[in-house]
Amino acid sequence: MENSNVGEDESSSKEFFCLMRVGRKSDWLHLPENTTTSVGRNSMVNYQLVSSSCPLMISRLHCIFSQKSGRWTVMDNKSPNGVWVNRKRVPPLEHFPLKLGDSVQIGVPVGGDRVEFDYVFTRCPQEDMKFCMARQTSETIVIQENLKRKRATEQEEPSTSEPKPSLDESVSKPCPLSVKRRRQMKQLQQQQQEEEMEEEVDNTSDLEKLQMYSQNIRMMRAQVALLEGKHRHGDSLPAEEVTVSRGLLEMIRSKMHRMELLEKSFNESKKQLKEQKTQHQEEHLKKQLEEALQEQKKVMEELAVSRQGFEEMLSAKNKELEVTKEEKEKARAQKDEVVTQVTEVLENELQCIICAELLIKAVILNCAHSFCSYCINQWRKKKDECPICREAIQSQTRCLALDNCIDGMVENLSAEMKTRRQALIKERS
Secondary structure, three states, X not given: OHHHHHHHHHHHHOEEEEEEEOOOXXXXXXXXXXXXXXXXXXXXXXXXXXXXOOHHHOOOOOEEEEEEOOEEEEEXXXXXXXXXXXXXXXXXXXXXXXXXXXXXXXXXXXXXXOOOEEEEEEEEEHHHHOOOEOOOOOHHHHHHHHHHHHHHHHHHOOOOOOOOOOOOOOOOOOOOOOHHHHHHHHHHHHHHHHHHHHHHHHHOOHHHHHHHHHXXXXXXXXXXXXXXXXXXXXXXXXXXXXXXXXXXXXXXXXXXXXXXXXXXXXXXXXXXXXXXXXXXXHHHHHHHHHHHHHHHHHHHHHHHHHHHHHHHHHHHHHHHHHHHHHHHHHHHHHHHHHHHHHHHHHHHOOEOOOOOOEOOOEEEEOOOOEEEHHHHHHHHHHOOEOOOOOOEOOOEEEOHHHHHHHHHHHHOOOHHHHHHHHHHHHHHO
């Protein structure tokens, strides 16, 4: 008794894999290890799920849970509403891996409504899940056992049934027909052939009709020639064959008459078709000419409009060019005035009185007059007074501002002035 109690405790404490229904303590799905568990609407699966809101939400064989080498997977069997793991749809016919705690939803509605079959893949002891498990369908097991039993009985039972007797393949041959009956059958066959030929001729075009009638008339003429040849050779023909030949002649005459009418109608229809073709061609050519003239008119109008636009653009460009020319001339005149003014200022204010050149290394005396450094030094050797105001020279200072101003102005002057100034600087240095 103690051993049995211990076994029951071990089995109750053992954990099993299952799909726990969210929000319910029932309809849990037990997943046995190392086996496959099928889920669907059909009664042949392990767990049958039937939706209360939409019966077709779950497919017949919706999905399959399986464990291989200790790893659980789920496979969607191309179900319309699919299998969703962690709110992501599982690709069909692929073994998608499952982990403990994964959310498994079977049959998710398209409109985003509440999912009816919502589970969590977990592992729990038998005590917690034995009152919550769903019932497994037993029809699959019963059907498999019945099939096994039938196969076993078929193999064990000896084949005692005797083969059924086959039907006699020999069939009584028909009695030979009389000569009159054969002739009547031939006539009926000929009539049927003629009717079939007439139906084919009605379904074909006029040209094909003429060809078919000509072939039929040739065949009939050959038959009549054979009959006439027999009569000439003295072969006595029965009355029935004579009536048949007369009937053939009458048919040939009617066919010939019909052929002539068809030829006339065919020629008339040919003429009408030619006239219609010519008229149609003329109308088509007229339409083409009219369309070409209209297109030409449109092109001419577009060209005229584009020409006007180009002329306006050219006139505007010419006006702009004239304005720019005037502005350029004004700018040149202003520049010339500025250059003349600058030259006058240079000549009057920034020119050394001693050498009559622009100041080079300008020097300012105590009397505020400016001279070239070289020139005033040479002048002071003779007289120690200002050449302009004759005031005694007490001090002389270099003026860099004048030098920089003169150098900046000289850059805008002509090249001759620049070369002349550089030559003077070299001589005095």
